Amino acid sequence: MKMYLEAFRIFNPGNMELDSADLKTARDKYSLRRSDRFTSMAVSAVTKKLNDAFPEQLSPNTGLVTATAFGPHRTTFATLDDILDYPEDLILPTRFSHSVHNAVASYVGTVLGIKGPVFALAGFEDVWFEALDLARNMMLADFCSKVLVIGIEEKALLTESAPELWPERYKEIPQEAVCVLLLSSEKQDNNHGRIELERTPKTAEQLFSFGVYQEFLDALAVSSAESSTTLHKMPDWEFPRTSE
């Protein structure tokens, strides 16, 4: 089975960015008044009006995979604020329900009418590669013929503290980003060529805490229906044990 790239969108600092107006547009358009910023970023990334091939509607049996390292940690910590600051039985249910990793998948799926297989993944060792590999396996197993993959990371107190908490691993604050790929096993959906996956590790600087390296983004930027872009798995972090 070949995996074709129908459309893609990359939002990160220095490239195309999502601003608060984008988030407000998505919230208003889809009545997401309870959604947190993490979810609004993802919804905005897949619904923003851009001059590209990203479809406004997807077939209901499309699959969806979200991939993140830290997830909606702003909301997780807001739930902890509630626990610390209020009596235990007064925490806000909405905060808790939005703190789970698959809340974003639920919102995106609802907005786009996706009723196919939906998976929320969490990981620190190139979960982006694993998400694309899962998408490939879902199509290979005939669960669906199209999969929307979203890699997402949000700036939060935890990510901003990462270099201080683990300087050997986090030399800089992890970037906020949303990467969206719409993949298909159908040749008719081919707009940006084939995506190949190679588990043999490639040493490169990981751009986001969920994965992705610059060479891959550069290849996407110049891709055409005749292209073949290979995504390599990045090597796992080697854990040097340190004492406090």
Next chain:
Amino acid sequence: MPNDKIAGISGAGIISALGNGISETLNNLYGANPVLPELSRRVETTLLLPVFEVSGVLPKADIPGGFTMQLLQIALDEALDGAKMTLETLRNLRVGVCVGTTVACQLNDIPFYAALRSGQGAPSKPFRNYIEGCPAEWIRRKYSLNGPALTVSNACSSGADAIGIGMTWIRNGVCDIVIAGGADELNKVPLDGFNALGVCAAEPCRPFDANRSGLNLGEAAGMVILESTKSTLRRKKEPNFSVAGFGKTADAYHITQPDSSGNGLELALFASLQNAGITPADIAFINAHGTGTPLNDRVEAQTLARVFGDQLKYMSTKALTGHTLGAAGAIEFIISMLMLSKQKVAKSHRFEKLPDEIPCSPLTETTPISGDFALSTSLAFGGSNSSLIIRRLG
């Protein structure tokens, strides 16, 4: 289905309030005195909510992944032992890892967060343990494996989804062996969160009963070793069970509530049956998600009745284990496998009275069956529906 596409189950391990290990779980599953939930001994809380905690395992301090990973390791050791696999066996094969969890994906350490938000400097150990303890990556690292490692955080269907994904890896020829399952500890954040959502019962839960008032949380781990036919032949092993089918759909309806029509679940049920190449008539029994909440149980029972009709035999084990979140789908898959092996289905504990809105009663007595297929459903936040089918081989 060709033999090389079978995802055999070579080993299984389980730990929950129902028992530590397969043998104890089986004994207590059919026992006359079902385990009862109690107020938490471990989680500091003022809430008077009964929970199902694992007994006999003391949490170790400061380990990657916390108590969740301790539970996972216990279940994994039993599964590897059952499969007669050593570290060396694993290192020489293409081995994938797929684990479902909810708690281990979040840094829910309250003292850590209190220090962090104060700006006075937080200890780094909880942060490092959180990252290092991401379950699937932790297993891959510990056993020096080279295949895919996925941690699925699909809320309450995570464990079932991990097994379903593992099945596809075997069938697609991606892996020779997959370590799959789910694990979650009882934690203060989901306890407070589920209480805030108004879905916790103040008494032992009663799935599908007219007087059901909500769920009891629990903790558990369930792990299975899935293996390709090529690998079992090479190792001269004959698995007794396989993962025969997996169906996965989304409601696209609401973030916490299921679609009250049950259409998403129905699609998942049919998808799993089609995936297994069987019909509803082939299913000997169903181990339902059955949380004990009014809405889940109504939607689920109505949908099961619609799909399986008069021959429906179903029950829930949550009155014995509690709702173990990311582990639930995995332990219920394993318990279903045990019941299939005994050709005897445990009754749905604490069910007494059929409510008007539920079309047929779950099993009220231990019931003999004759069949090779069982089905286990898992439903989650966000309208995430999973259906797994287990097959007895031989």
